[in-house]
Amino acid sequence: MKSESTTQHKGAVTHHELKQTLGTWQLWGIAVGLVISGEYFGWSYGWASAGTLGFVITALFIAAMYTTFIFSFTELTTSIPHAGGPFAYARHAFGPTGGYIAGAATLVEFVFAPPAIALAIGAYLHVQFPGLEPKHAAMGAYLVFMALNIVGVQIAAAFELCVTLLAIFELLVFMGVVSPGFQWSNFTKGGWAGSDTFSMGSFHGMFAAIPFAIWFFLAIEGVAMAAEEAKNPKRSIPIAYVTGILTLVVLAIGVMVFAGAAGDWTKLSNINDPLPQAMKFIVGENSGWMHMLVWLGLFGLVASFHGIILGYSRQIFALARAGYLPEWLSKVHPRFKTPHRAILAGGVVGIAAIYSDELIQFGGQTLTANIVTMSVFGAIVMYIISMLSLFKLRRTDPNMERPFRAPLFPYFPAFALVAAVISLATMIYFNLLVALVFAAFIALGYGYFLMTRHQREVAPADALLEE
Template sequence: MKSTTASGAAPALKQTLSTLQLWGIAVGLVISGEYFGWSYGWASAGTLGFTVTAIFIAAMYTTFIFSFTELTTSIPHAGGPFAYSKAAFGPTGGYLAGAATLIEFVFAPPAIALAIGAYLNVQFPALDPKLAAVGAYFVFMTLNIVGVQVAATFELLMALLAIFELLVFMGVVSPGFSMANFTKGGWAGQDSFSLASIPGMFAAIPFAIWFFLAIEGVAMAAEEAKEPKRSIPIAYVTGILTLVVLAVGVMVFAGGAGDWTKLANINDPLPQAMKTIVGENSNWLHMLVWLGLFGLIASFHGIILGYSRQIFALAREGYLPHFLAKIHPRFNTPHRAVLAGGVIGIAAIYSDELIKIGGQTLTANIVTMSVFGAITMYLISMLSLFKLRRSAPAMARPFRAPFYPYFPAFALFGAAVCMATMIYYNPLIFGIFTGFLALGYVFFLLTRGSREELAIYDAV
């Protein structure tokens, strides 16, 4: 890894993150997915149909993470998937993986910020949720700029508090839990399974993915890990297991608390589920709203860290304007990359007419856009793993994917199923997604010469 020098060598990041902090990032990146977003899947699939979808997606993510960890430990680079795909398929592969990852990580934060605004609006009805979302951007962009150690420690604290809050939620609603509530109309509005239930289960895929979306962001902190070859596998494996258990618990207890159909199209399903058990004025409800913010903040804050490292890595390699690779002289963080992603996210929050497509809410469409980026990256990453196993058999692999080739093959299959069904159910959003990729590819072609010059300079 190159270090920053007065002569202008490639900017680098400091290795300061511990295994526990990486676990905190892994869980924190994702844990907002347990608080909101997933319940939109109930609208099309019902509780039982969505459970089947979620189990399939959980299996895909588990096999993906075990496989992805091989790439992360072999190539510990802030660009994550960009670096793996570039090693496997050259600059064009690197561009496609990097651009897809960037879309995933830039579009996820505005959805989470809107949920933060919705949670605050429960406590302060006069507060505009969008204004609160923008305020969240300013606060947590600042915290990310101040330093990665501060950011990672804060992320760990938020993740622990968020887990505690989810356990409190399950405990508080458990006295009123009824499996009959959960199963009523559980197959897309019907009480029993039929072939008519299947389309809704496929349509719910993006919202099942939201349970686990962005856990791969730990890869973008690889350059800042003290012992990436040891700590990253531990963080990934324990992180995905933690999230699977929490996802199942939250979904089942929320659905069994009352009429689940009232939770299917809102940004704050947990407070609303608890309200049916404890009443509108209960201190438990107010505590859930306040502590529930920790989960949203953990993911919001962590994904800002993730998108900033992706922008930084792409800019450092010449795939984005090079000025975005500037590191703050005092805090040693990619401050320009942090701000650039924030500008796009804030614009998305106020782009109702552009993003409110197909009768879905603004949040649902932002989630879908982010998921398109994620699935594209998953596909390319698994293909990269297979390619590098063949083309670079001597590469150091501190962690090897277990049950190879079956685990990565299942992850690849699952991602392909997700992509096909998402395109079918969201053609217009997919068109916008491919439009972003196409615009980026034009920039990629126009800047080929400058990247070649940069590569020659770095080699010297």
């Protein structure tokens, strides 16, 4: 009976295989591309509560969290190169329930991030075409890039690398164009939550701004979900992660400082297109530079949007393959070898979020801000359970092959864990309504998890998670 069961499982796995085609540069492109839209919008909402100087401190704290997290997370990614990413690590460390928590949190992160980015794409296009409704443009972006992801991961990754390089070039152009008007006094005026001097009240704004500092780096961990499609994940993923986080930290600090020093930063603190508006301070509304920025700015948004579609689809695929979601979502396209059903399923949820103003616009926040915050809640919960998984596996599975070991263990993962817990606590305090909606999603999913135990028992065997 044992051999028969094994044969059935192996036969089932062949229907759920992904194609190994990605090299180091393509993985770097995915790592940076997943995140780079965070340099274009979202972060400036943090200025509204923390001010520029307060937000710098918040951003540096979060940058330290992400740097230590990525160096630690890479150990898990190279030890268990699995399309489920965090889901696979937590399942390996804590069993099915741990896998569910990590998988559900990651799913919230990656399914809610794209609609926020799509709305920003719509806002950028609206600047050029005032008659174009931003939400309709956002839906159009979904349709185009879901199709591109379905056609093939090699094509998708090549496209991702190209638009990521263009996006980085555009950010450098932005900093160069606004540099003649750079005045540090612009950046520091009212820099402590609207005040010129630091006070205890400044801490309130700095903590409230945490979700928007996280948006600078959100989703870089999505490279883990491309691990099964990498040619040599144990070598290429560490390089992609380390160079990727360093690239993003430099760009985040540069863009934030140059935008804030260009003029009145308060006019940039609650909008979806802060870079074009910052450039207006220097070159005026009708400058060719201005129009170039709007068009090139789309590359950064597209890079992240396209990359996160790849990420959420692999997460849905992996959860469905393991029996945590309906099995039909794990089917791979017979020709393109991509998880086409998972791509479409995440897109349906994202498009619904775009048109759900009444449901998502609450607590005094804009639709975009609430979607960003929801995505960040998923990310932070996933970071916490991932670091706990790292500590657990170091203790319970010391002989596991670890091609990359977290440097300065246990200090790096411990800092990342503590910083993530602090971030989660402050986010709950400042965003209680969004936290309750997030908890409701997790609770509903857990109910489904409890009712579908048999579904997981008959799911295809997963050699990467078996000892």
